[in-house]
Amino acid sequence: MDLQTFYLLLGAVLFTLGALGVLTRRNLIVVLMCIELMLNAVNLTLVAVGRQFGTIDGQIYVFFVMAVAAAEAAVGLAIVIAVFRDHYALESQDVYTLQG
Amino acid sequence: MPVSSYIFGFLTMLCAIGVVASRRPLNSALWLVTTLFLVAVHFALLGAGFLALVQILVYAGAIMVLIIFVLMLLGADQGERETAFSLPSGLVAIVCACFLLLIGFALYQGSSAPSLLSVPPQMSPPDGSVEAVGQALFTRFLFPFQIIGVLLLAAVIGAVVLVHEHKRPLPPGRGLRAMREKEHS
Numbered sequence: 001m002d003l004q005t006f007y008l009l010l011g012a013v014l015f016t017l018g019a020l021g022v023l024t025r026r027n028l029i030v031v032l033m034c035i036e037l038m039l040n041a042v043n044l045t046l047v048a049v050g051r052q053f054g055t056i057d058g059q060i061y062v063f064f065v066m067a068v069a070a071a072e073a074a075v076g077l078a079i080v081i082a083v084f085r086d087h088y089a090l091e092s093q094d095v096y097t098l099q100g
Numbered sequence: 101m102p103v104s105s106y107i108f109g110f111l112t113m114l115c116a117i118g119v120v121a122s123r124r125p126l127n128s129a130l131w132l133v134t135t136l137f138l139v140a141v142h143f144a145l146l147g148a149g150f151l152a153l154v155q156i157l158v159y160a161g162a163i164m165v166l167i168i169f170v171l172m173l174l175g176a177d178q179g180e181r182e183t184a185f186s187l188p189s190g191l192v193a194i195v196c197a198c199f200l201l202l203i204g205f206a207l208y209q210g211s212s213a214p215s216l217l218s219v220p221p222q223m224s225p226p227d228g229s230v231e232a233v234g235q236a237l238f239t240r241f242l243f244p245f246q247i248i249g250v251l252l253l254a255a256v257i258g259a260v261v262l263v264h265e266h267k268r269p270l271p272p273g274r275g276l277r278a279m280r281e282k283e284h285s
């Protein structure tokens with residue numbers, strides 16, 4: 001297995017684990033953390049494929065993905081705080097209405 | 101050189117399993133910090149030195165601190181009430197395993213057959229230093245760079261607006277303020 005295939009496989013495994021976490025876990029903050037795991041898998045794949053093409057573009061895309069991930073984490077956690085303030089719970093079986 | 105990649109790749113996979121399978125959210129957060137550090141190691145091994153440092157600074161140093169801060173602020177550190185592994189999550193695991201097998205199959209098909217883009221593997225690795233990234237970022241990617249600035253501004257304003265507590269009457273007995281008043285009375 002050459003290095004490129006290994007890194008593509010590693011990115012795929014990390015992405016699948018993150019997707020498994022997003023679909024399975026009930027705590028809202030753990031779901032956000034699994035989303036960050038998926039984003040990191042994508043970053044790893046981008047850097048590996050960018051290296052294969054021999055340009056710096058893969059790393060530039062990762063730079064932008066990181067900036068967008070930071071913005072998304074900030075807004076997502078603000079939503080978590082707002083949800084907790086209204087429902088006083090963070091698990092998906094308790095927060096299932098849009099009421100409040 | 102590839103041996104270290106394999107070792108760190110295996111460790112990254114273990115830490116990612118720790119993120120998904122931990123019972124307490126704080127344990128998940130700490131496993132995720134370790135995973136982010138290992139991904140930074142992978143970036144460095146792939147020749148993206150600047151990106152490895154940015155990963156540690158931004159992801160492990162800012163985003164994870166924010167997540168742990170909110171976890172501790174809300175006291176959401178209890179494990180989930182029902183067990184996390186039930187029949188629906190078993191089905192989800194099977195679907196994800198099929199997805200992973202599909203990707204693995206596509207990768208092995210692609211590595212043996214001539215690829216569509218006919219890119220030779222292992223070209224000369226790009227220079228991942230600060231100068232090279234800055235060179236591309238401020239010339240070819242200048243417009244997306246400015247847009248990212250506007251995006252970050254919008255995200256900060258949005259986060260403040262979302263958390264801002266309006267002076268609206270809550271229904272009796274719900275909400276944090278009602279809980280506090282109940283405690284004090």
